[in-house]
Amino acid sequence: MEKISRQLFLVPFAMLCLALFSACSSNEQVIPQNPQDENSTIVDLGNVKFDISEMPFGEDTEDKTRTAEQPLMADTVVLSKSVEAEVTLERERTPVTRGVKHGLSDGAYRLVVYQANVFKTQVGFTVAGGKIAYLEKLILNDGNYDFYCCNDKVEFKQGENKFKVEFDNAATALIGSIKNVHVSGVRQTISFPMKHVGTRIKTRLTALMPFPNEGVQAKLVSVPNGALGDMIYDIPTGVYSSSKLRTLDFPASNYTKVADVYDPSLKANIYAMESSEYRYVLLNNTLTNLMLQFTNTGQLYRKAMNSYGALRINSSTQYMLAGHSYVLRVKLKPTFRYLFQDGTVGYLRDKGNRMPVALVLNNNLGIALTDSHVGNDYVPSYSSGGVLQGNWSVTGQRDNDRLFQLTQWNDAITTTTSGAHWTWAAGGTYNHANAAHNGSKGDKREVYPAFYWADAYREEMKNKCVSEGKLFDSNLLTQKGRWFLPSVNEWMYLLKNVGFSNPNSLFAPGGVATGHPISVWYNILIVRQAFMVAGGAPLWDDTDPQGRYYWTSTEGSLTNKAYIITVRPDWNFFLSDQKKNLTGFPITYTKAFRVRAFVTFSNTAIHPHSGGSTEDGWAGDPDQNISGDDFEIDL
Structure with a gap:
């Protein structure tokens, strides 16, 4: 299996250098207070307090400015002899909110501690109804430590010093880290962001005529073995890899009508639809391996949409990064x-x-x-x-x-x-x-x-x-x-x-x-x-x-x-x-x-x-029928 290496900063681990002091030495479980606010969850170990927040997909593109980003890729794809698609991939701009982070979702979590790339200890806690329902204690001596936190969608392999995420957990797996933290006797609260290991994508379609009345369906697929089947992070080296590949074949998504989109080249609004759901994959999938296939039989431009060829995303260098939210914009247009x-x-x-x-x-x-x-x-x-x-x-x-x-x-x-x-x-x-x-x-x-x-x-x-x-x-x-x-x-x-x-x-x-x-x-x-x-x-x-x-x-x-x-x-x-x-x-x-x-x-x-000749130049009768129209079959 080919190993895919990247620098640690591409992994969705927040790397912060903050001070942490020794925890209490009680052997009893600690049931902490409610979270201080809805934007984070406080994990209070007595003398140790972690302020943990879950970062939503697309938080890196919170819409704080009206300046439009350049698309990550743009291409024109031939879907049939008479239909083309102008394709752009963009990072989805999330609306401005009171805060992009929020408290931890309900479930089981694990806090893992390393020192000099050597495993030291781990503690577990559970979140239910936005509150800490169960918490183990943590005792550390003075020194510098690396802290990792993950939810139960991430497998921690202690003996191998690795974290592993399966493809099926791409939507929900969370990991966060704080590295080289000095533990001393001073009480401090440590901010600890958790990020998604997976990435998500949705599709927005536009066309120059109304979409079929019976609706539009399409599914995201890949070339054979074109997607990563798992993600493995090696703690000592900071390198991640995959041990297997898989072929994507998501169920078809229904598309719903959304507000018309202004097209400056046409000086008019054009028809628009959007997929009803996101599709999730693991980080570092290569975009060129992904394809969109229409499955509905309704006609657009006098052709059944399921007769269109697969819309393959043509980008050999662009990888889908962890925690990002992408929009695949597809402008379907007839060609003549x-x-x-x-x-x-x-x-x-x-x-x-x-x-x-x-x-x-x-x-x-x-x-x-x-x-x-x-x-x-x-x-x-x-x-x-x-x-x-x-x-x-x-x-x-x-x-x-x-x-x-x-x-x-x-x-x-x-x-x-x-x-x-x-x-x-x-x-x-x-x-x-x-x-x-x-x-x-x-x-x-x-x-x-x-x-x-x-x-x-x-x-x-x-x-x-x-x-x-x-x-x-x-x-x-x-x-x-x-x-x-x-x-x-x-x-x-x-x-x-x-x-x-x-x-x-x-x-x-x-x-x-x-x-x-x-x-x-x-x-x-x-x-x-x-x-x-x-x-x-x-x-x-x-x-x-x-x-x-x-x-x-x-x-x-x-x-x-x-x-x-x-x-x-x-x-x-x-x-x-x-x-x-x-x-x-x-x-x-x-x-x-x-x-x-x-x-x-x-x-x-x-x-x-x-x-x-007194005729108009045709080989036959000048009143001959101008026939041969093939547009009703294929424009």
Whole structure:
């Protein structure tokens, strides 16, 4: 068995140098007075008096200051392909009390005396109801002594000069010591703190969505033989060791809802739960051997929590110290795939030197990380100079090859024709008498500002790659056609797969959309995080309650209207219609109109305009169903 050595100061023995004098010589038992106060127990041997106190777990971090400590460790753990955990371990800060110490718990205790590392004598006493119920006497000659006190959860091996604590007593075993105490004839009271040999840990969970209604359960386990099975302290050498190992497999703990926790990165409160109990282990367990396993079948982020992998604490150097109280904070969050500048797709944890350019919504569709802008203008306009026009088009006529009823919206929501068709395919534009209005809308700022704005994001990403010296996929960032103004249907992938909402909620009870602005709840926490962790921006302005109005490429049955998506910071996602030409509207309103480009990344080697093609660049029908959504199974 490997011997684990540490200096004596790591053992929970208080080492004080205090004077003690000879005890009385009576052979009778001494029944002392009641304790003087609730913070300690007085063990009065006549001419010898010990003021013994029991130090609670975590007394070293009594919350006397508001200054936050740095976590002992921090890590990100992959629990599944689509769920990660941000993990920090901290010492629990106990609340300020009248005194962190208290009198001894009921039970049997032993006071052991050594001189020059040689056993001299021992006495026992019992505490019942906070009072000393039984006490043996102590007689010592003048000299220097070491005193040890332990409760009945600690085994004293006199012949081996050792103390031993079994794992099952990690929660209750107490030991204290006073070393090199000079005994003389002067009456004194000796302070004698007792500390826990074990250490404890509890778990606090946070998430960006409500936890399962049926509750959360998880258990603390270890790798095989990953925990100390006992603790042995050798008195002469001051070294402690373990004679055996064990595998931890605590019963599952239930978690209870606690107050929401403010997350500064999200600028909002997030959901929180806490384990209902502490788990206790012996001192000097290595944290890297411990794991948290979820056992409940309820879903979080559309995955059963018991399907998550074990959350292993990654700290090879941090030991759990005696008497300390720890909090394992676990922030559970969904992870998403991203499209990178080189045309590849993957998770940010694997990005290396690649630069994300879009958030993936399904197997071949992504959304830009920021709003499009031309120069400094984010509001689409047919002329430069900072005019906040916000226009979809300025023709005053029908512009798409297909219109969608404004009295009911089910067709607009469910029709899978891509906005790429209406942005780039010449056939996607209605045949106008004015030839200048025909052809690809994405090339015509003066006529179709919103469509022109969609491609501006591609140009911005290309320029960024050039300035940073990054190689990029020319089909993705050089050639026009991959980035486009999305349809209503394509926005539904954002609503469902990132907003964790249900697009069907936009329908009236009869299954038909009403034609009036209708809202549906969506998870702003997840949406914000999905963009911001990749260096992007959310879909709203926190300071503007009206939110942002995003143009879609879906045109209404009235020739002067198109559909817009309204995304607000109050958890509401709206579908409605708006006039295509906003010239003359108040600037306080038009300033909120934006374009967030979408991108197709399947078959990116095909140039959308090659060979005189009038289609949008896909190998098949431009109205093909954008399928391949794998988020409902694994984000």
